[in-house]
Every structure is written in structure tokens, then in C-alpha cells.
Amino acid sequence: AIPASLRSLADYEARAPQHMTTQAWHHIREGAGREVTLRENRAAFDRIGLLPRAMAELDGDTRIDLFGRSHASPILLAPLAYMCLAHPEGELAAVRAAAALDTGMVVSTLASVSLEDIAAASRSLSQELGRPPAPLWFQLYLQPEREHSLQLLRRAEDAGYEAIVLTIDAGLKPAGIALPPGVDAVNLAGMPRPRQTSVPGGRILLGTPLTDAAPKWADLAWLRSATTLPILVKGLVLGDDARRTVDEGADGLIVSNHGGRVLDGLPSALDLLPAVAETVRDQVPLLLDGGVRQGTDVVKALALGARAVLVGRPQMHALAVAGMPGLAHVIHLLRTELEAAMAQLGCPRVDLLGPERLVALGA
Numbered sequence: 206a207i208p209a210s211l212r213s214l215a216d217y218e219a220r221a222p223q224h225m226t227t228q229a230w231h232h233i234r235e236g237a238g239r240e241v242t243l244r245e246n247r248a249a250f251d252r253i254g255l256l257p258r259a260m261a262e263l264d265g266d267t268r269i270d271l272f273g274r275s276h277a278s279p280i281l282l283a284p285l286a287y288m289c290l291a292h293p294e295g296e297l298a299a300v301r302a303a304a305a306l307d308t309g310m311v312v313s314t315l316a317s318v319s320l321e322d323i324a325a326a327s328r329s330l331s332q333e334l335g336r337p338p339a340p341l342w343f344q345l346y347l348q349p350e351r352e353h354s355l356q357l358l359r360r361a362e363d364a365g366y367e368a369i370v371l372t373i374d375a376g377l378k379p380a381g382i383a384l385p386p387g388v389d390a391v392n393l394a395g396m397p398r399p400r401q402t403s404v405p406g407g408r409i410l411l412g413t414p415l416t417d418a419a420p421k422w423a424d425l426a427w428l429r430s431a432t433t434l435p436i437l438v439k440g441l442v443l444g445d446d447a448r449r450t451v452d453e454g455a456d457g458l459i460v461s462n463h464g465g466r467v468l469d470g471l472p473s474a475l476d477l478l479p480a481v482a483e484t485v486r487d488q489v490p491l492l493l494d495g496g497v498r499q500g501t502d503v504v505k506a507l508a509l510g511a512r513a514v515l516v517g518r519p520q521m522h523a524l525a526v527a528g529m530p531g532l533a534h535v536i537h538l539l540r541t542e543l544e545a546a547m548a549q550l551g552c553p554r555v556d557l558l559g560p561e562r563l564v565a566l567g568a
């Protein structure tokens with residue numbers, strides 16, 4: 206049973222450090238550099254206020270369509286590496302929570318459970334519940350060898366993943382985490398891992414194998430030719446890049462600064478969303494992540510042009526504190542808060558949310 210004291214995502218976050226090692230907690234919490242971007246991701250939501258509308262008809266729901274698939278709500282689980290850092294069942298617990306709540310989940314290349322086992326766990330729970338399977342997407346980190354990226358892609362297709370999320374912003378993160386025993390990127394077994402190595406001539410990063418392995422435009426073209434699944438590009442923040450990505454065949458975009466973990470100084474994903482939406486929202490669905498912690502945040506992102514949002518760290522907090530039921534509870538809390546906010550705004554459907562419902566706070 207979930208303790209009654211857990212009533213918000215903030216409550217889970219506050220408890221989480223007691224349920225994991227200090228090292229895991231820091232790894233999950235931290236942002237790049239001085240964490241300017243990490244703070245902005247939250248601050249941007251808090252700068253925006255909401256304008257209610259009284260006594261509206263409220264017969265509606267939170268459903269959205271993405272790539273021909275109905276989603277129960279515009280809230281998905283973001284890809285996170287090594288979920289076994291938070292809970293021994295890691296991604297299996299997460300996907301069961303997602304399936305129980307009919308929620309989309311994006312599984313990371315760096316998952317600590319095999320992508321086939323994750324898909325099977327999702328399917329068997331949906332079956333048990335007598336429901337169609339919940340949407341599962343696979344997040345691809347390109348591997349130094351295309352052959353290995355292709356292996357991952359085919360495995361994801363064969364296991365029934367319905368879309369590919371190509372993350373383009375994280376290839377250059379120099380330091381990783383020292384993984385505890387039993388936690389590993391099991392899906393990359395037998396594949397060489399790009400690492401920062403010392404290179405003759407005093408090169409540090411640029412021109413080394415690490416930058417060679419980072420995604421380039423040609424890689425997107427290759428991926429487009431390699432799969433018929435919808436491709437979403439994750440890690441875009443500017444309109445020009447977004448337009449080019451769509452021109453090169455992407456089917457969706459995730460406006461994201463990787464939870465403030467890559468380039469410190471990037472504006473929040475929320476602040477950059479309207480410009481990206483202006484450029485490409487009529488062509489492809491836009492998703493956003495970074496700092497989403499309550500239902501009103503979902504409302505704000507949707508009002509500014511996102512079709513859906515993803516939540517990252519709260520998954521780890523929930524798993525650490527209460528395992529699968531904890532994460533199911535967190536998804537339920539977010540949905541309940543979203544519906545409550547929509548009711549206050551007099552808005553029975555998420556596609557009716559627009560910027561006219563927002564106001565700058567303190568102005």
C-alpha cells in the first residue's frame with residue numbers, strides 16, 4: 206500500500222534519497238555544470254500562471270492520438286538509463302506501471318533489462334488486464350558501428366516497439382556513472398562503447414572517437430532509410446534544426462535539453478517550445494520534457510504547442526520509494542492533477558488548450 210503521506214511527485218522526490226545510494230541519488234538528480242539549465246526547466250513552468258474559466262461543460266477526456274495510436278493521456282515516460290539503480294526490477298517495474306495505467310513508455314538503449322523482456326512484461330500485463338498493449342517506443346543511441354545500431358533497431362522492431370526515438374544531444378557527455386554490480390547496459394552486450402580515450406596530438410574531445418560517434422545529419426538520413434517505424438528526434442531546441450529534421454523525414458520531435466544534463470546554459474525546453482511550434486507544429490507532433498512535475502505543468506506545455514509531455518526523474522523517485530505501485534501512483538497523480546486543472550480551465554479536451562489560458566506571473 207502507498208503511504209497516505211505520498212500525495213505529489215514532490216513527496217516522492219523528497220523521500221527518494223532514503224531509498225538509494227548517495228551516488229545513485231546524485232547521478233539521477235544532477236544537471237550539467239552549475240545547473241543553470243536544470244533550474245530553468247522548473248523555473249520556466251513557475252513563471253507561467255493559468256486563467257480559469259467558470260462553469261463550462263466538462264464532458265471530455267485526456268485522450269490524444271500519436272502516429273495513429275490512441276494514448277489515454279498526453280503523459281509518457283521518458284527514456285532513462287539504468288532504472289535498476291532505483292529498484293531491483295528496474296525497467297520491468299516501470300513498464301508494468303505504464304501498462305497498468307495504459308501509458309506510453311520510451312525504453313532507453315541503456316536500459317538495465319533486455320528490451321525483449323521489457324516488451325514481454327508489458328504485453329503480458331496488458332493481456333491479463335484484457336486491454337490492447339500500451340504504446341512502447343525504443344530510444345536509440347547510435348552506436349559507433351552502424352551494424353550495431355541496426356541490430357538494436359531490428360530487435361526493437363521484432364519485439365513490437367512502435368516508434369524509434371533518436372536522441373541526438375547526449376553523445377558528448379564525458380562522464381558516466383560507475384555502475385554497481387548487477388546493473389549494466391545489457392542491450393549493448395558485445396558492442397564496443399564509445400569512450401573518451403586519449404588521442405595522439407593532445408586532442409580532448411573534438412576529432413576523437415567520441416565525437417565521431419555523435420549523431421550527424423547523415424545518420425538521420427540513414428535511420429530514415431533503415432526503418433518504416435515513426436522516428437522522433439529527441440534533444441532539439443531550435444526552430445531551424447527542427448525544420449531540417451522534419452525535412453529529413455522525422456515524424457515527430459521531442460523538445461528537450463536532456464533534463465539539464467548536457468549543455469548548461471540552454472534555456473528551458475518550455476521557453477523554447479513556442480518558437481519550435483511556430484516552425485513545425487502543423488507538420489509533426491511536438492513533445493516536450495524537462496521539469497514536468499504536476500498536472501498544471503502538462504497544461505502549460507500543451508497550451509504552448511506540445512502534443513504531449515514526458516516525465517524523467519519522477520520515475521526513478523517513484524520506483525525507489527515504492528516500486529511498480531509507486532510509479533503507477535505517480536502516473537495516476539499526474540493524470541488526476543491534469544484533469545483537475547482542465548476542469549478549472551473549463552477545458553474538456555487537451556487540444557482545446559491554447560496560450561490564451563496562460564498569463565505571465567508577477568507581470
Ligand code: FNR
Pocket residue numbers: 232233234246283284285286313314315344372439461462463464465466494495496497515516517518519
Ligand atoms: C536521462 N535521460 C535520458 N534520455 C535518453 O534519451 N536516453 C537515456 O538513456 C537517458 N537517461 C537518463 C538518465 C537519467 C538518470 C536522467 C535524469 C535522464 C533524459 C530523459 O529522457 C529526459 O529528457 C529528462 O529526464 C527530462 O527531464 P526531467 O523530467 O527529469 O526533469
